Amino acid sequence: MLDAFDAKLLTPFAVLGIRTSGELLTGIEYLPRGVATLAPVNRLAAKVCRQLERYLDDPKFRFDLPYEFNGTAFQSRVWRAICAIPSGATLTYLDVARQLESAPRPVGGACGANRIPLVIPCHRVVASHGIGGFMHARGGAPIAIKQWLLRHESA
Numbered sequence: 001m002l003d004a005f006d007a008k009l010l011t012p013f014a015v016l017g018i019r020t021s022g023e024l025l026t027g028i029e030y031l032p033r034g035v036a037t038l039a040p041v042n043r044l045a046a047k048v049c050r051q052l053e054r055y056l057d058d059p060k061f062r063f064d065l066p067y068e069f070n071g072t073a074f075q076s077r078v079w080r081a082i083c084a085i086p087s088g089a090t091l092t093y094l095d096v097a098r099q100l101e102s103a104p105r106p107v108g109g110a111c112g113a114n115r116i117p118l119v120i121p122c123h124r125v126v127a128s129h130g131i132g133g134f135m136h137a138r139g140g141a142p143i144a145i146k147q148w149l150l151r152h153e154s155a
Helices: 043-057 073-083 093-097 104-112 142-151
Strands: 007-009 015-021 024-031
Touching: 007 043, 015 043, 024 043, 024 142, 073 093, 073 104, 093 104
Parallel strands: none
Antiparallel strands: 007 015, 015 024
């Protein structure tokens, strides 16, 4: 069931739907702010919520959560590169592409396929001339979330 969450955490920019499987974080989804919250139903979901709250209090907080890179080999390389971007910094899609000897468009596709945003901070990847896309969108609520996160981190 795709809409089953193990927690739903209210944040200033969205309700975060948390998914876990066994001892692994498997997904964080941005839900509309009007969605009902849900107290964590297991220990890992509670840990995820605590760490997300710490990040909201301190944008320099570093997540320490068990998760897996659940994607193609290329997506996993992109996600590892994104994890190395510190809070308060950004790289362009082109910067990441050059690191991986690739092209910006596939990097953008990998960012959009990230199922664990915030923990894998794809919001820190921007276009060469502007904010770029977010969650396969170029406007609306997804871009407002990306802008909020970058302001939060003073990027």
